[in-house]
Amino acid sequence: MSLISEDSVRGENIFKDISADADDFQATEIESMCMNCHDNGVTRLLLTKIPFFKEIIISSFSCPHCHWMNTEIQSAGAIQDQGVCYTLRVKTKKDLDREVVKADCATTRIPELDFEIPPFTQKGALSTVEGLLDRAVAGLEQDQPVRRATDPQVADKIDEFIQKLCKLKAVESEFTVVIEDPSGNSFVENPVAPQKDESLTVSRFNRTVQQDVSLGLRADDDLEEEAPANSIDAMRNEVLVFNTNCPECNSPASTNMKLVQIPHFKEVVIMATNCDSCSHRTNEVKSGGATEDQGTKITLRITDNSDMSRDVLKSETCGVLIPELEFELGMAVVSGKFTTLEGLLTDIKDVIVTRNPFVSGDSTTSDRMERLNEFAEKIDKIIAGEMVVHFILDDPAGNSYLQNIYAPDPDPEMTIEKYTRTFEQNEELGLNDMKTEGYETEN
Template identity: 75%
Template sequence: MSAIEEEHVRGGGIFKDISADDDEMQPTVLESLCMNCYQNGTTRLLLTKIPFFKEIIISSFTCANCHWSNTEIQSAGRIQEQGVTYSLRVKSKEDMNREVVKADSATVRIPELDFEIPAFTQKGSLSTIEGLIDRAVAGLEQDQPIRRATDPAVAEKIEEFIEKLKKLKDVKEEFTLIIDDPSGNSFVENPHAPQKDVALSVSHYKRTAQQNATLGIEDEQTGEEDKEKSGDDIDTMRNEVLVFDTNCPECNAPASTNMKLVQIPHFKEVIIMATNCDSCGHRTNEVKSGGATEEQGTRITLHITDPSDMSRDLLKSETCQVLIPELEFELGMAALGGKFTTLEGLLKDIKDLIVSKNPFTCGDSSTSERTEKLQLFGKKLDQLMAGEIDAHIILDDPAGNSYLQNVYAPDPDPEMKIEKYTRTFEQNEELGLNDMKTEGYENS
C-alpha cells in the first residue's frame, strides 16, 4: 500500500483543508528521478483543498546533486459542467494584488498588448495578477541569451515586449486581463464581495465538442451524436428513483447518485439528483430543468414581508441570477448550481458561500476590513431570514427555468411579480442559442 493510500485509510480522505497546524499539513515525500541530471531527487506532495478551486495537488521537487528545483500546482477536482471566462479591467495597483487561480487548461490574454498565454503551456498556479505577469516575463527571458547570440533582431523585439509587460505592473494605463478556462476551475478574486465588482465580469459557457476532447472528457464525435430516450423510458423515470454509480466529488470514493423526475405544481418537470458519500459524509444535490429553454426570460420579484415567506419552495436553475437590491448583492449565473429548496435554504447557501466557505476571510488572504464586511453581510442575511429587514429578492433567469412558489395559487400573489422579457444577444450567446438552429435547417 502506498503512502497516499495509507493516508486515505487513516484520515477518511486524502485531501486536507489548508491549516496552520503542521501535524495536519505533512507532505508525502517520494524519491524520484531528476530530469536535469538523471540522478535521484526528492518530490514532496501535498494534497489539500482550496475553496473555489476544489482539490489541488502541490508538488515540489529538489535535487541535491545539481540543485535543480521545480514547483507546480495541479487541479485534482472534477471538471466543472461549464467553462468560465473572467474579464477584469485593471485600473490600479490594488488590482494587481487580486488573487488568481489559473488552471493549466486556462488561456490568459491581454488584448492591449496582443499577448496570449495558450492553454497547457504553463502548469496551474495560485498567485496574484502581478505574479501572472512576473511568470510570463520569466518565461520570455529564459531563452534571451541564446536569442541574442543567434538572432539579435528577434531578441531585441522580445526585449521591448518584456519591458511593456513590466510596465503593466505600474498601472499607468488601464488594461484588460482575460482568463478563459473551459474546465471551469479558474478563479479571479472579487475584493468587494459580496457586492458586485463593476471591473470584473464573469460568464459561463457550454464547452464545444473540441474543448471536451482537449480536456479528455468526451470524444470529439460524441458531442455531435443525438441520442433520444423512448417514451417508455421517460415513463419509467417518472415513476422510479434511478440509481447509478459515481465517485464522490470530495474524496473520490465510490458513491451512489439518486435521480428522479419531479413535477412542480403550476410549473414544469425537473430532474433532481442527490449524491451521498458513506466514506466522508459529503452530501450534494442538484436540479436540472426537464424542459427546453423558454422563448422568453423570466424575472421573479418577491417582496419579503413575513418570516413565513422563508418556507416558500424555490427552484433556482443554473442560469439564474439572484439579486437582493437592499443589500447591494448579486449572485451570478452558475453560482451554487441548480437547486430545489426553500427561500430560507437558498439564503443559507448564499451565506455559506460568501461568509463561511470564503477563502479570503481566513489565513494569509484575509484582511480585517474584508472579514468585517463579510461578517456584517452575514448578519444582514440572518436578519432577513428572521423577518427583521424589509427587502426584495429577485430571481432573474434568461432561460425561464426558475420558479418561486405562489402561496396564493391559483390566485395572483400580491407580494410577487413575474415578468417575461426578451433576451439580449449577449444572453442568448451565454446560453448557446445564437448558433442553434431548429427550424428550416433542411434547406440551409
C-alpha cells in the same frame, strides 16, 4: 516522509482546508529526477481544497545539486458541466494582488497587447495577477540567449514585448486580463465579496466538441447516440442510480436522479448524492426543458418569516440579487437546486462567509472579516423576518421558479418580468441568434 495510505483514502478526506493552524497538514515527499541536471531531487505534494475551486494538488520540486526549483498545481476535482471565463479589468495596483487559480487547460489573454498564452503550454498555478505577468515574462526570457545568437531581430522584438509586459505592473493605464477555462476549474478572487465586483465579469459557456476532446471527455471519433423514444417516459417513473465518488472524501458513492414536475411550472431533473463514509450530501437541480424564449426576473418583497417556507427553484443559469444589501450573486456560484427560500439564503451565507477561502489563514484582513460577518448577520435577520428586503431571481434562461402561495390568484408581494435577453446573455447561454431589445412585465 508521509505516505497516502488506503485507510486515509477510504476513511476520511485527504484534501484538507488551507489553514496555518493545522498541525497534521504535511506534504508528501517523493524522490524524483531533476529535469535540469538529471540528478535526484525531492518533489513535495500537498493535497488541499479551496472553496469555489474544489480540490487541488500543489507540487513543488527542488534539487539540492543544481538548485533548480519548479512549482505547479493540478486540479483534483471533477471537470465542471460548463467552462468559465473570467474577465478582469485591472485599474489599480491592488488588482495585481488578486488571488488567481489558473488550470493548465486555461487560456490567458491580454487583449491590449494582443497577447495570448494557449492552453496546455503552462502548468496550473496558484498565484496572483502580478504572478501571472511575471510567469509570462519568465517564459519569454527563457530562450532569449539562443535567439540572440541565432535570430537577433526576433530576440529584439521579444525584448520589446517583455518591456511592455513589465510596464503593465506599474498600471499606468487600465488593461484587461482574460482567463478562459473549458474545465470550469479556474478562479479569480473577488476582494469585495459579498458585493458585486465591478471590475470582474464571470461567465459560463458550453464546451465545443474540440474542447471536450482536449479534456479527454470524448474520443475523436465519438458519435452521439440517439436516445430511445421512450427513455424520457421511463425516467419519469423511476429513480436512476449512477455510481460515482464522494466530492468530499472520494469514497465510492451513488447519485440518484429523478424527473420531477413542479406544479404551475415545468419539469426538472433533481440529482442527489449521499456518501455512507462521511455522510456528505449534495443535491443539484437541472432544467428538464429547453431554454425559454425570454428571460425571467422574479422579485419578492420579503415581509415575514413565513416567506422562508416558499419553494424555490434556482437553475444553474440564475443570479440572485438583494438590493438592500448591495448584494449580487452570479449564476455559477451556487449550483442549481430545488429548496426553500430559507434553504437558499442559508446556502448563500455558507458559500460567501463560512466556506470563503479568504476568511482564514494568511490572506485574512480585519476589514474583510468585518464586512462578511456583517453580511452574515443581515442574512440571519432576513431569515428571522426582522428585515424587509427585496429578493430577486434573475434567470436569462427563464428556468427558475418561486412559489406563489396565493396561487392561482396573483401574489401581492411578488412580480414576474419577462424580458428579451441581451447579446451578452445569449453568448453565455450559447444562443447568439436572439433579439436584444424590449421588456414585457406581468404580475
